[in-house]
Amino acid sequence: MAIISTAGLARTFLTKNGPVEAVRSIDLTVREGEILGFLGPNGAGKTTTLRMLTTLLAPTGGAATVAGCDLATDAAGVRRACGYVAQSGGVDPQISVREELLTQGRLYRLTRTQAVERAGELARDLDLTGLLDRKCGALSGGQRRRLDIAMALTHRPKVLFLDEPTTGLDPGSRADLWDLVRRLRDEHGTTVFLTTHYLDEADALSDRLVVVDHGVVVAEGTPSALKLRYGGSLDASLQDTFLAITGRSAAPADQTPVAV
Amino acid sequence: MLLHDTALVYGRYLRQSLRSRFALLFGVLMPLLYLLFFGPLLTDLPLGAGGSSWQVLVPGLLLQLGLFGASFAGFSIIIEKGHGVVERMRVTPVSRLALLLGRVLRDATVFVFQAVLLVLAAVVMGLRAPVAGVLIGFAFVALLTLSLAALSYALAMRMDTPQSFGPAVNALTMPSMLLSGLMLPMTLGPAWLDALSHLMPFRYLVDAVRDAYVGSYATPHMLYGALVAVGLTALSVTVGTRVFRTA
Ligand SMILES: Nc1ncnc2c1ncn2[C@@H]1O[C@H](COP(=O)(O)OP(=O)(O)OP(=O)(O)O)[C@@H](O)[C@H]1O
Ligand SMILES: [Mg+2]
Numbered sequence: 001m002a003i004i005s006t007a008g009l010a011r012t013f014l015t016k017n018g019p020v021e022a023v024r025s026i027d028l029t030v031r032e033g034e035i036l037g038f039l040g041p042n043g044a045g046k047t048t049t050l051r052m053l054t055t056l057l058a059p060t061g062g063a064a065t066v067a068g069c070d071l072a073t074d075a076a077g078v079r080r081a082c083g084y085v086a087q088s089g090g091v092d093p094q095i096s097v098r099e100e101l102l103t104q105g106r107l108y109r110l111t112r113t114q115a116v117e118r119a120g121e122l123a124r125d126l127d128l129t130g131l132l133d134r135k136c137g138a139l140s141g142g143q144r145r146r147l148d149i150a151m152a153l154t155h156r157p158k159v160l161f162l163d164e165p166t167t168g169l170d171p172g173s174r175a176d177l178w179d180l181v182r183r184l185r186d187e188h189g190t191t192v193f194l195t196t197h198y199l200d201e202a203d204a205l206s207d208r209l210v211v212v213d214h215g216v217v218v219a220e221g222t223p224s225a226l227k228l229r230y231g232g233s234l235d236a237s238l239q240d241t242f243l244a245i246t247g248r249s250a251a252p253a254d255q256t257p258v259a260v
Numbered sequence: 261m262l263l264h265d266t267a268l269v270y271g272r273y274l275r276q277s278l279r280s281r282f283a284l285l286f287g288v289l290m291p292l293l294y295l296l297f298f299g300p301l302l303t304d305l306p307l308g309a310g311g312s313s314w315q316v317l318v319p320g321l322l323l324q325l326g327l328f329g330a331s332f333a334g335f336s337i338i339i340e341k342g343h344g345v346v347e348r349m350r351v352t353p354v355s356r357l358a359l360l361l362g363r364v365l366r367d368a369t370v371f372v373f374q375a376v377l378l379v380l381a382a383v384v385m386g387l388r389a390p391v392a393g394v395l396i397g398f399a400f401v402a403l404l405t406l407s408l409a410a411l412s413y414a415l416a417m418r419m420d421t422p423q424s425f426g427p428a429v430n431a432l433t434m435p436s437m438l439l440s441g442l443m444l445p446m447t448l449g450p451a452w453l454d455a456l457s458h459l460m461p462f463r464y465l466v467d468a469v470r471d472a473y474v475g476s477y478a479t480p481h482m483l484y485g486a487l488v489a490v491g492l493t494a495l496s497v498t499v500g501t502r503v504f505r506t507a
Contacts, residue, residue, distance in 0.1 A: 055350075056350055058506060076353055079351060086347055088343075088344050089343070090348025091344075092343055095276075106268050107352040108352055109264070109353065151348065
């Protein structure tokens with residue numbers, strides 16, 4: 001069953017230098033409980049797509065449903081179902097970790113007692129317990145990222161959108177985050193929609209990949225299907241496959257003229 | 261839900277204000293300086309109004325405090341946008357109106373606190389005014405703060421840098437201050453200036469508060485002032501909420 005489906009989703013920004021077609025037309029579906037890797041070069045329109053699917057940005061074209069709620073007519077329903085970790089996070093550096101977690105719980109309409117309880121659980125799950133009384137501004141990059149994720153999990157969302165969740169994390173923290181994502185899916189059936197520029201991460205984590213470029217979907221399939229089709233063989237690296245799809249380097253080996 | 265959400269947002273930002281107590285006091289500095297160094301110049305001048313010169317000046321300074329304080333309220337939201345806090349909140353089911361109301365109510369609270377300090381200082385300097393009039397004055401300026409802060413947040417939501425926001429606000433507040441007769445009554449000036457100032461909504465507020473400070477409550481000034489204040493608040497909150505919904 002599709003938990004996310006979009007049809008011709010588009011967003012054009014009007015700027016002083018003319019219109020920018022950030023997202024031209026995105027058609028995709030995500031099954032419930034799937035981990036979807038949403039890839040694409042810088043400026044491809046990934047963040048813009050995520051901001052539309054989380055109701056932050058009104059589409060200028062097309063339609064989408066998230067968790068059965070129509071983006072255009074039931075924004076409240078979409079918000080209840082989604083958690084979102086923005087590319088640049090979303091905590092106030094002057095406020096303590098504890099206060100941010102509590103406020104987030106209250107924003108999701110938990111009672112005070114429930115919010116305290118949930119903040120404790122999240123802190124345990126994301127290894128923040130010892131940091132609760134620190135100012136958010138005093139956290140390391142990796143600790144900040146764990147906090148951002150904890151905030152997005154406050155209401156146990158059905159769909160979790162992660163925009164480059166592991167950028168800036170050390171290898172150990174990245175592995176922890178992969179475990180967490182898998183655990184969310186396995187234990188809670190959470191659907192995870194994540195963008196990343198780390199192709200090993202996309203490879204290891206995703207059930208399926210969607211590659212966008214210039215605001216449209218240019219390829220989709222399981223990592224192995226894409227490797228076979230665009231990289232030439234199952235042993236191709238996802239890196240080469242990605243470059244072949246987005247045309248940022250030479251075409252796959254079998255199409256390269258022999259003379260080169 | 262609106263009440264719950266507004267209280268939540270209000271609490272968050274009130275705590276923010278309390279963390280920077282210095283800024284809280286600094287806000288009253290400018291009107292306080294006017295009170296100390298400008299006020300005494302007026303005591304023997306014929307200002308063409310009933311009551312003492314303090315009853316003319318203090319209402320103007322109160323509105324000045326509200327005008328400048330509230331107009332720059334948007335700065336804080338530009339910084340918050342940079343941290344991603346605004347989007348993080350807009351992704352939750354929290355009421356959009358509450359995101360605005362919680363903030364502007366905090367601004368109104370801060371203002372009333374500063375206004376009380378200013379009036380106490382003015383009493384020391386020689387102001388004598390009826391208590392009811394002083395309370396009416398606070399009410400007017402609370403409404404002014406609410407509406408200006410709402411407009412300021414709306415403007416700031418549309419801007420990306422403090423560098424573009426500051427000049428835009430300055431360009432709006434300076435003429436508003438001069439044209440609404442906050443320092444001296446406009447009736448002292450030539451007819452064209454007086455007429456021009458009637459295009460400024462703040463003109464009606466300051467006239468109303470000056471009437472309140474001399475104890476005349478049932479006057480046309482009071483009626484117009486009240487209508488303008490309520491109208492301005494309704495308009496600004498509508499505009500502000502719309503921006504929070506779509507920005
Ligand atoms: N608010 C905006 N106003 C104007 N243009 C914008 C705005 N937001 C994004 N864009 C433009 O839209 C395009 C897509 O941006 P987007 O942030 O969605 O890319 P992305 O795929 O997330 O890239 P990255 O991998 O670098 O994060 C870019 O060309 C960007 O400059
Ligand atoms: Mg991005």
